[in-house]
Amino acid sequence: MVAGAPRVFISHLSGVAVFDPNGDQVGRLRDVVVMLRIGGRPPLVLGLVVEVVSRRRIFVPMTRVVGVESGQVITTGVVNLRRFEQRAAETLVLGELLDRRVRLTETDEEVTVLDVSMAQLPARRDWEIDKVFVRRGKGGALRRRGEALTVEWSQVTGFAAVEHGQGAANLLATFEQLRPADLANVLHHLSEKRRAEVAAALDDDRLADVLEELPEDDQVEILGKLAEERAADVLEAMDPDDAADLLSELPEADKERLLGLMEPGEAAPVRRLLSYEERTAGGLMTTEPIVLRPDATVAEALARVRNQDLSPALAAQVYVCRPPDETPTGKYLGVVHFQRLLRDPPFALVGSLVDTDLRPLPPDTPLPAVTSYLATYNMIAAPIVDESGSLLGAVTVDDVLDHLLPDDWRESAGHGGMSPVQDLEEAPDAR
Template identity: 75%
Template sequence: MAAGVPRIFVSHLSGIAVFDPAGDQVGRVRDLVAMLRVGRKPPRLLGLVVELATRRRIFLPMTRVTGIESGQVITTGVLNVRRFEQRPTERLVLGELLDRRVQLVETGEEVTVLDVSVQQLPARREWEIDRVFVRKGRGGAFRRKENGRVALPWKGGGGKRAGETLTVEWSAVTGFSLEEHGQGAESLLATFEQLRPADLANVLHHLSSKRRTEVASALDDDRLADVLEELPEDDQIEILGKLKEERAADVLEAMDPDDAADLLAELPEEDKERLLTLMQPDEAADVRRLMAYEEKTAGGLMTTEPIVLRPDATVADALARVRNRDLSPALAAQVYVCRPPDETPTGKYLGTVHFQRLLRDPPYTLVGSILDDDLQPLAPEAPLPVVAGFFATYDMVAAPVVDESGSLLGAVTVDDVLDHMLPEDWRETEFHLDEGAGKEASTHGA
């Protein structure tokens, strides 16, 4: 970026695309890496943390950045695809500096950091953090809904309730180098609000344990439940263990029953029973039922909340259920038709109606008349290889699980099959990348 251009607030860089000199996208910005300096000298911006398509995070030095414009970063030269590892002297700008409580040097007044700006130094290829956008008083950034989206004070979400905000020089504040307990997370979460749960889980996984707990505590129950389902097992247990028990039970209720059962199965028996007791009885009953099955069987893999309809329901009824935005694409791909009761375990399972068939028939058509009843359902004791073979053979994304009496117990989705077929640490590793020939000889993150 040429000297003299306006400063850039880091919240605007989160998630923007990174392109190589040929114009091909190589990834997206997930954070910035800075080094604090002695005295009141502005921190030096070392580089960007870039997430590749494989979810591997690499370090992109600022010396390789030739432009930041129109919502994109342009790089020069080849990239070092070694995984980024934070050094003790480095700070993640989004992950660690936002939401910190610091003091104004002149008055000693406590303020909360909402954003920081970066700028390239004149006649050099170095960058530094030059300004800090803060809110007076304690607490994080005020947020409000505008057309269904979250607005921050510097993005049109301000007002008297938000408190006075101001932009000051880096040297005008102090306290960034101190360890802070109870650091907020509102500004950081607003920066990442558009991320899918799996991507936000990846963000949390790469934060420090302290910061991960703070961010998880700031998420609402439903969002945290979605993110927990995408985290490695160790992170799940750590986060759940640091929540108050009542809230931990609420989050478990918000999770898919099969994921909640998998997580509880990793806890000591005493903790497991205590949390199950705190859950709503009907939610706990579903989880207990799933925990009775072996982990790598259809019964252990299934969810107890598929779409179940009676045979006299219409196509219009089915489509209305499929439109539920809380359903995963796999669960929304088909509905299961059963005799009453229509909650698992149901009455007699009659067959499946696939989403494509629902689109082809008139809305008044009864689902009982368009069943796919030729496909044999899975037995709850079917082992993982049998389940995987079923999906591969019939090109399915979900499959019914039916017991010996003919009652529908639940449905297995392809994502749960993949979760259990991949290596246990697949969320913490990436697809194979050639880190050899033609890569930059940087040692950062080695």
């Protein structure tokens, strides 16, 4: 490779925008595909995994890449929007090489891969992996622990071996800023082995958020690979309705065992949700809406609405009830919409602002009736009240959409915005 040839560390490419020749954004880079070669030869970079606006992952050959610079990737020619499927001879850099334990050929010392760089070959469009950024483990007295260094690819061995118990710290650092739904999409496209390793490295709250965004099969697979005590902790960190949906997919014995390991106070609302039919208001609702007593002030209500952990749908309105003010509550009095809270003075009592015109729904209301209710009254959440008049929870529009969309909607190219190159779907496969 000649001096001055372009080189880039691949972790720096994670999430960067990918543009077509017209300057329209195709999507964002999620990984780099390479082919390992024998004899210590540097791996050949085959192409990029790009996530388009609809969350579909496509393959862009490196022969179509004309620029990798300034936090962006420029492509040329026709982009094929066929879904990327990893082939047997292919390796994903971010998904499979980071955190791998390998050995330095000169000293046989075990090191951990933090990053790798790729460089463009002279006078060609081809790219190769040329250098590896590694961290040493515990060394001798003259070598401080954790020393990091960059070495040539030929100075490292062990990438081809199957590694068990591979870490995930550097992979997670690469995707640290991703929203839970986007990180869930990353996990979904990893191998089963790598998915379990990444899940093990996430803290309980982050894993709970990600599980809520994954398809049911992935949820069950990941939960099944966790120690039972940790699985119970993660279920406690999930929203009760999402935890109930996940538990309903498990065999009865496993479900009861995990519920028994959960804190009683956390398990109780989940058990209540499991008692309702799946496609009813009771089965769809969350048991943690914002509940206030009638003598609470507008200022208190707005403080509760500001909670960053609330979804926008739950923050859109507060439910006014007699004590107790945790579900199931005392008598349900009505709802106060966020816009009304903004119009009234901070000292006003929410009990004087309730909207009593909208009837609440009973827990056995079927899904089509819940959908019609939200559409008819232009609502994004509906109160669910039992025969005694106690508030049981609230059904939000996102709960309804989860059950109206196809089971594979998270993988479908039909949701979300459309890519500017969507019309090139039938382009010939360049691979």
